[in-house]
Amino acid sequence: MADVLIQSVTKRYGTVEVVPSLNLEIPEGSFTVLVGPSGCGKSTLLRMIAGLETVSDGKIFIGGTDITHTAPSQRGVAMVFQSYALYPHMSVAENIGFGLRLAGMGKSEMEGRVREAADILQLGPLLDRKPKQLSGGQRQRVAIGRAIVRKPKVFLFDEPLSNLDAALRAQMRVELSELHERLGSTMVYVTHDQVEAMTMADQIVVLNKGHIEQVGAPMHLYNAPATPFVAGFIGSPKMNFLQGPKPWASAPQGALIGIRPEHITLSQTGGQWPATVRHVEHLGGETLVHLDSECVGSLTVKVTGDLSAQAGTTLHASPRPEMLHVFTDGQRVSA
Template identity: 55%
Template sequence: MPGVTLKDVIKKYGETQVIHGVDLEINEGEFCVFVGPSGCGKSTLLRMIAGLEETTSGIINIADNDVTHEDPSQRGVAMVFQTYALYPHMTVGENMGFGLKMNGHPKAEIDAKVKEASRILKLDEYLNRKPKALSGGQRQRVAIGRAIVRDPDVFLFDEPLSNLDAELRVEMRVEIAHLHKEIGATMIYVTHDQVEAMTLADKIVVLRKGHIEQVGSPLHLYDDPDNKFVAGFIGSPAMNFVTGTMTDAGVEVPALSQTVPVTLTDRPSNGTQVTLGVRPQDMMVVDGGNLSVDLAEHLGGVSYIYLDAPSGERLVVEARENNRQSRGSNVGVSFDATKCMVFDAKTEQRIR
């Protein structure tokens, strides 16, 4: 299946620029996820690839063909939206094959493609049902099946799971992952949920305010973020950040009442203001300290302890043991300094 390449893509609405010179290469057969907070431009970028939004400038290539100004129907893409948009008076099979029927494909070909799509999506027993007789997850599978029968070069998903409840979201994540593995197509998926991004993607594109912050595999972005934004966005719960000052001994952190002996290749001069980042999974609650327990979430096999520092900064610690910290008690934290990350306080770029 072909890949997708974006070269210096810009989108403006009047004088307002929302996509700023995006360069991106999505390889053949990759599952690429656009992720970022609301308003970062991820859906706009997806719609530009689909041809539903006009590109102000730049080039969009699909399968080495310049489709920047092509009609959506000529781009070889199929899109699955947040809403199912199924015809209520048609059966599942009719909904899946309707696009092919409208384009004049022979009935035998339509039936064969619908049958194959229903096999992949495990919809065989529902082909003669109407959408009202299906669950939300089944309706979304029908919408995906409608895309599969078109045999597109690229599948585009625009937050397809956001209307489902938590349990169905998990089930559909697994089904979409299985779908990608079975058909091996190039897929581009938009979500604001970084858990979806981490579990589905071969490649994650982190966006903020129309700019690409970083591109990489899920574990690469988790283990080696380029800046504070990516470090805080990828990972759940989010990374803890506390202010500090460079000294001969390391980073002096008033919130923790300690100096963290970090090792840096490009070490800033003493007195430089920095931000120290530590993931909740890498911290432990210990007795004695100046941090106040604000809340403890006990979720069975894991607990999240929320701590307030005298400086007003907040930390979250993941505890696997039977941790029963009471609200208002004073504690400290311990962690391995090699697990810490240091960021420039002004630019928010990683200091390595």
């Protein structure tokens, strides 16, 4: 395992600059997640680390070695893609060991590494099966096994769970987190799903139009988002941004005020902001209530359990004052 250092890296396609000068440190042994909307540059950055995209300007170091112009196969990285890319005519064991066989590794050592990876990923009983005989989650574990046997310095994941259904994604999030704990390897993971970022990362990098908005631990980004973009992207449902001439009396004039849905209480008898129920989503253990308030505009409120409220009825919403987020000139000034 090794750290990754990105120094003033820029990526241009012709005259179009998709990643402006960017600096980032990925600590050794960390699980770093690059997150952001489509087109923010996260996959491009990952592919530059892998050597699948050239760097227009700047340098990339892995374990202190400049690998900016090093061939992908010589960088000590292994990449897992969104597509499983398994050979349908090969068994699970043959798919996992294929790269080692191409590299000329001896049969005994190759079989040992394949068996070790299979044990880690609970694929031992499936080694003789073909990909068509596997579930989506099992196929993705085979693709991960193909990376593990190479014993790379850095694992790179490019949205590896996006082809799985919701239940499998939840299961694989746990399995990948446990894999990281077991291997202790440096992992860089790309996703547009902030739930994946929050549940798996020890360091999140939020990207927006090629720029880094904020870097930090998941709960730090949740509790102290540096910009309105981070505040709106991290957290589900996303943060409410209050409208109106002055939605909170103590805030600076012209400030943007935010409050998360789970930090608002509802009452039928009284509260800070009278609001009309627009829609109610019952999710079992929690309920999302969508409201319109003349005081602060549209609101989404998350409450525990069931809430009997019909569209068109009036409820009173009250924020927890200590949980308000205040932004001026695009930067957080308080909470």
